Amino acid sequence: MKKIIAIAASLMLLAGSASAQGLGSLLGGSGNGSGLLNTLSSVIYSYTGNLTAVNLVGNWAYDGAAIALTGDGVVANIAGSAAATTMEAKADEYLAKIGITKGALGFTFNEDLTFTCTIKGIPLSGTWKTLNDGNTVQLQFGKVLKWLNLTGNLKKTPAGCDVLFESGRFFEFLKSALKYVAKQSGTSDTFTSMTDSVKDMKLGFKLAKI
16 A cells, blocks of 8 residues: 555656656657656556566667576576576577677667667667566567567666577577578578577577667
């Protein structure tokens, strides 16, 4: 009950702030996620105790491969372990072979729930939303890859976040994206080796906030 009252009080304060600001600046902030939607999200998370939720609004740069073990529908945290370091280094090696390196990929998530994924300087756009109190993200690509959607687990990290996908869908995304932006699908041998290496794992990106 106290939490509900605290949230209600915070909302009243935000409403008071709204009367003194234009709607555009309040919702959009300065373009860096400082608007009302972002503030409200922070208020709710602070009172519900969800400190692991990832706020995706903003610009993100690819910072390496991320891996997690899976089993019986559960994603196991192996971050920081020697096994994780070895597996992620191997995944980095494979991804580099098909052109996924630092500086070659990035994401921009907007407050209006649109996003842009830029690969090798070519933008791919779509819409996004988070589920499970900010611990899961759904990406729906538009236009060129409108048939493609991805659901990933989000995990907060010191640099930003890891986003982890079911490996089959992740490879499908890579093949389709690279075929469009670089007129290539990657060599079949590389993708086969990657698939074998991450069996029973989730694979994705380490993203750093910029």
